[in-house]
Amino acid sequence: MSALWDLPDYDDHEVVHFVRDHASGLSAIIALHSTHLGPAAGGTRFWHYADKTNAVKDVLRLSRGMSYKNAMAGLPMGGGKAVILADEDRTKTPAMLAAFGDAVERLGGRYVTAEDVGISVADMQAVAERTSFVSGLPAEGDNAGGDPGPFTAFGIFLGIQAAAKFKLGRDSMDGVHVAIQGTGSVGGRLARLLAKDGAKLTLADIDADGANDLASELGAEIVSTDEIMQVECDVFSPNALGGVLDDASIAALRSPIVAGGANNQLARPEHGKLLAQREILYAPDYVINAGGIISVASEYFAKTENREVDVAEVRERIAEIPGRLVSIWEEAASSGRTSAEIADARAQELIGRG
Template sequence: MDSLWDSPDFDEHELVQFIHDRESGLRALIAIHSSHLGPVGGGVRFWHYAKSGDAVVDALRLSRGMSYKNAMAGLPLGGGKAVILADSQRTKTPEMLAAFGRAVEALAGRYVTAEDVGMSVADLSAISKQTRHVAGLPVGEGEVGGDPGPHTSYGVYLGICAAAKRALGRDSLAGVHIALQGAGSVAGGVARRAAADGARLSIADIDGDRARRLADEVGGTVVAPDEVLFLEADVVSPNALGAILDEQSIPRLRTTVVAGGANNQLATPEDGDRIHQRGILYAPDYVINAGGIINVSTEYVGDGDADTVRGRIEAIPGRLETIWDESIATGRNAAAVADDMARRLIGRG
């Protein structure tokens, strides 16, 4: 790119901070997209990028997605994201985590970090020794906080149920074939709930052993990672990394619904039109996967209990219905409809 400001993903970010700590070897970015609705909430991702520029694009896209996600979920948080650039061996040390915690603390509450891909609750506990601006820390039974994964998976499951009712005319997931891309915390939670309803599951993960364990647990079938998106299925549920729906993959889809927990599933805005033109019902990712940040927000802000969190997550299907209704009424794709709603909420509409 010629400059950061010229990047199509920059989108008027308020702050993009590049961090290098020589002693620990930490290289990281913190991107703040919008603080219009409150302090900026978004997790920190630990990932190995083939090129450092890829980390910048990821941070920008994820940060903007968090602005939209928090706004659409009705949370008193702005949107941001951090990425820690891992080496090829995924080396992660206490010194690196401490250095990242100090970087968060230096922002004096403007950015609140939480768990994301490659990070654990234990990592957040280590970071919290340097800053109090952390959410998703270990909690007791029934308390608000902790691992956001189960909360994200509950929202995704509810969203899939809503999509199945609208697109398939099904009042339950019994007999519905769901192709799950991913077998981690979010996909695992979706799989267990869907299996309990009687759904038929095809499961893929780059970690074949993890896919097999989940499939054995829920009575599913393991498929190859490069095949799962293109199975003939009622629902395709992406629950791994993003940018998997593009000009090449969308024409190959053989499904009625795409609904999953992965962030930034559409590679470009134009892909929203492509999936819409295929007649496939799409659940905008930052709407359906908001359960985790709902839990994190309630913990950090302190404005509710476990029942509050559950109630807020159970509002996700209604938001999807509103988006789909407007999509039908206007002929615009669901992703564009959701983006416009979110931008209005953060004062950029």
């Protein structure tokens, strides 16, 4: 493997920690991209990487994305991310979570963690027994907290509404055809919100049984994961893992809009230009999917500042996402630059790297 700083996805990260605890079997990486605006915040991903080099690339890209996401959401937090390297059986033990909590604690508050792919609220509760630098914990009453997934889905839903209005002139989602790739925690909730608003849905997920059940519930169509990106639709919404927008997939898209919650949707930065060349409206992922981190940050600062923030206030903050997207699209239309370039430039300026 190349030296860390020679990897294409290394972006002047402040710190990258490789964590190993032999007693529990924990192998993890914690990357802090920037603490310019505050403690580096970002979830922990539990995933099996057949090639461990991909774990390094993943944590580098995800932590950079969190810097941009938090900055663009107006949060006083930097960007960080963690990945726990799971074995093929996805073995996860209390001892492993405890060791990970200890690793977070040793960073002394420079990193604040929460749920991500493969990590549940219960897992974060276990981590919280070893460190206070955790959010996404169960909430009481109407206070902010708990699983950030519903808040992420809500923000994406609002962003898709804004995209349909901006690109298609649609004031309602009634009859707008959305193809959703990934129907898990976020994608499934997004599908329900869209169906309630009258959208026509086509779904795909690697969990075919789960996708079929959801399709039956919502009256949606179902296609294979190999077919979803070629579905003729109004909006293609990627909500699984990243890197799905590359030369081949962009050429095959049959949608005027790409708007979804997956992180790092562009395989490489130049793929934003390919979307623009095809006149496909792209919602930068870290702008549209910021609802979860808005909830996580609200919960964390409410705890550290000993005050209360209710869910209604969190939803008001999430409701600002469409305005940010429209501003980016308007500048793209007037400047000739892509929406991805504009979002990156704004985020870099905010974290002091412009």
